[in-house]
Amino acid sequence: MRGTPRGRMDPWLSPVDRRLLLVFSFILAAALGQMNFTGRPSRNSFPWLPLPLPCFSRDQVLRILAKDEKELSLLRDLEGLKPQKVDFWRVPARPSLPVDMRVPFSELKDVKAYLESHGLAYSIMIKDIQVLLDEEREAMAKSRRLERSTSSFSFSSYHTLDEFSTGGSQRPAIWIDTGIHSREWITHATGLWTAKEIVSEYGKDHILTDILKAMDIFIELVTNPDGFAFTHSMNRLWRKNKSTRPGVFCVGVDLNRNWKSGFGGNGSNDNPCSETYRGPSPQSEPEVAAIVDFISTHGNFKALISIHSYSQMLMYPYGRSLEPVLNQIELYSLAKDAVKALYEVHGIKYIFGSISTTLYVASGITVDWAYDNGIKYAFSFELRDTGRYGFLLPATQIIPTAQETWMAIRTIMEHVLNHPY
Numbered sequence: 156m157r158g159t160p161r162g163r164m165d166p167w168l169s170p171v172d173r174r175l176l177l178v179f180s181f182i183l184a185a186a187l188g189q190m191n192f193t194g195r196p197s198r199n200s201f202p203w204l205p206l207p208l209p210c211f212s213r214d215q216v217l218r219i220l221a222k223d224e225k226e227l228s229l230l231r232d233l234e235g236l237k238p239q240k241v242d243f244w245r246v247p248a249r250p251s252l253p254v255d256m257r258v259p260f261s262e263l264k265d266v267k268a269y270l271e272s273h274g275l276a277y278s279i280m281i282k283d284i285q286v287l288l289d290e291e292r293e294a295m296a297k298s299r300r301l302e303r304s305t306s307s308f309s310f311s312s313y314h315t316l317d318e319f320s321t322g323g324s325q326r327p328a329i330w331i332d333t334g335i336h337s338r339e340w341i342t343h344a345t346g347l348w349t350a351k352e353i354v355s356e357y358g359k360d361h362i363l364t365d366i367l368k369a370m371d372i373f374i375e376l377v378t379n380p381d382g383f384a385f386t387h388s389m390n391r392l393w394r395k396n397k398s399t400r401p402g403v404f405c406v407g408v409d410l411n412r413n414w415k416s417g418f419g420g421n422g423s424n425d426n427p428c429s430e431t432y433r434g435p436s437p438q439s440e441p442e443v444a445a446i447v448d449f450i451s452t453h454g455n456f457k458a459l460i461s462i463h464s465y466s467q468m469l470m471y472p473y474g475r476s477l478e479p480v481l482n483q484i485e486l487y488s489l490a491k492d493a494v495k496a497l498y499e500v501h502g503i504k505y506i507f508g509s510i511s512t513t514l515y516v517a518s519g520i521t522v523d524w525a526y527d528n529g530i531k532y533a534f535s536f537e538l539r540d541t542g543r544y545g546f547l548l549p550a551t552q553i554i555p556t557a558q559e560t561w562m563a564i565r566t567i568m569e570h571v572l573n574h575p576y
């Protein structure tokens with residue numbers, strides 16, 4: 156095992172300092188209380204409040220199935236009208252894809268009135284986000300107690316972080332990153348289980364063993380560390396990193412819009428308050444710059460897999476335009492095989508294709524950068540589910556999700572092994 160590329164990640168903090176920072180975050184959270192999504196005071200903030208807490212209406216996730224481009228643009232307007240108030244979990248993309256948005260309690264009435272006045276039919280996907288958040292925290296606390304009493308690490312719970320080599324240097328390599336968007340907790344957990352699977356199946360799984368004999372696998376589990384700590388300490392639904400700039404009120408850059416390829420194009424935002432804020436310049440963020448540095452210096456990466464959630468999709472470049480990549484036929488057929496292998500594990504269906512045609516046009520993204528820099532096998536996953544729980548996927552789904560995702564990843568790796576370039 157070697158360390159993750161932390162060269163330029165955070166020049167000020169040693170690993171020990173980082174741990175201290177994390178501990179400090181938790182202490183701060185205990186003192187200030189986690190942001191809740193009920194429109195009522197958090198029990199952590201006001202422990203003296205009598206139980207049960209007064210009942211307020213609560214934050215909801217609404218789903219809209221837009222019929223056409225006109226309806227989609229009415230939904231996009233909603234983001235413009237109420238910056239930071241409507242949190243799109245699935246952005247308005249194309250009529251065939253649902254739009255999911257979290258609406259804070261304080262905005263529910265207005266937002267529903269807006270939808271109704273424009274004839275946009277909606278359904279309530281999550282009636283009360285706080286119920287899911289409370290369940291998630293309870294499951295984590297229970298798992299922590301169990302792990303302490305049995306001294307064993309549980310892969311089937313969310314935790315508050317590598318790579319593997321059988322020897323040699325600068326061998327052909329495969330990059331996997333999880334958690335570039337901090338609220339996508341299923342991705343970190345899947346990455347961790349995958350790391351365990353790779354280590355424990357080496358020498359047993361013939362295909363994996365052949366892959367590891369020829370190639371190195373690098374996994375960055377917490378690609379957005381400050382954002383991840385923040386999802387544990389203050390706001391479970393934080394997506395961006397935590398960078399601040401003098402004179403800029405809003406915090407954070409969308410690390411999947413900060414890459415050089417197509418930087419500043421469609422599907423990224425120059426408003427620092429937007430959830431898809433691209434940052435002031437390409438690779439301005441240390442989390443992105445560190446990976447660019449590491450992959451470029453290494454110089455022999457053959458595949459890159461960037462893992463997100465949710466929507467159940469497997470995609471390849473480009474995101475920035477509808478233009479097909481040179482090996483699009485090969486990538487399409489490989490994605491098809493990977494999705495089939497995934498389906499065979501637990502019967503979960505994924506859609507697949509290029510990012511711009513399957514999801515939406517998005518510029519400055521990881522996989523476009525990888526492809527433009529000579530990594531012709533570049534894939535992006537959107538893991539479970541399709542919206543029942545969204546980012547709050549219960550921990551009971553971690554292992555099945557990881558198991559099925561692994562079969563898709565293994566399919567891609569096997570193809571890379573058999574198609575050297």
Ligand SMILES: [Zn+2]
Nearest residue numbers: 336339463464
């Ligand atoms: Zn994401």
